[in-house]
Amino acid sequence: MNNLVMAYLGDAVYELFIREYLINKGLCKVKDLQEESLKYVSAVSQRRILEELINYNVLTDEEIEIVNRGRNASSHPSKTTDIVTYKKATGLECLIGNLYNDNKERCYEILNRIVSE
Numbered sequence: 831m832n833n834l835v836m837a838y839l840g841d842a843v844y845e846l847f848i849r850e851y852l853i854n855k856g857l858c859k860v861k862d863l864q865e866e867s868l869k870y871v872s873a874v875s876q877r878r879i880l881e882e883l884i885n886y887n888v889l890t891d892e893e894i895e896i897v898n899r900g901r902n903a904s905s906h907p908s909k910t911t912d913i914v915t916y917k918k919a920t921g922l923e924c925l926i927g928n929l930y931n932d933n934k935e936r937c938y939e940i941l942n943r944i945v946s947e
Contacts, residue, residue, distance in 0.1 A: 831931070833903040836896075837920050840927030845871055847941045870944065873911045876919035879944055883922075888943060893925055900924020 848870045849863070857863050869875055880897065883889050889897070901921030908916035929937035 833900045833924050834905060834920075836927035836931065837900050837903070837923040838927065839930060840900075840923035840925065843930045843937070844876075844923060844926050844941070847938075848945070851945050873908065873915050873919040876922045877915045880918050880922040883940070883943070888940065889925075893929075896925045896928050897921035 848867055852863050852866050855866075857866060870879070884894065884897075898921065900923065901917045903920065903924070905917075905920060907913060911919075926937060926941070929940065
């Protein structure tokens with residue numbers, strides 16, 4: 831499947847996972863949920879998270895290849911961040927989308943790792 835389609839899916843899976851995580855943490859005000867979610871869902875946060883996953887050797891070589899395919903996919907430029915940050919965030923979303931599609935157990939293993947750091 832197209833890498834940008836996988837990133838689109840990954841964005842939805844990632845956002846839902848983070849929202850559920852924050853609600854289950856006991857946050858009850860929408861303002862608090864929104865502020866806390868930015869630690870995970872902004873392009874800058876996703877870039878930082880991806881770099882940590884790579885630096886701590888959490889991802890397999892195959893998963894890094896998926897990230898790179900997503901990162902290198904043609905897309906529209908971001909209005910809110912630099913192109914490198916945007917593409918790395920897209921790479922993380924592509925990975926989540928692919929794993930959700932092919933290996934939900936591994937997908938949730940990585941998502942749980944993200945929120946545990």
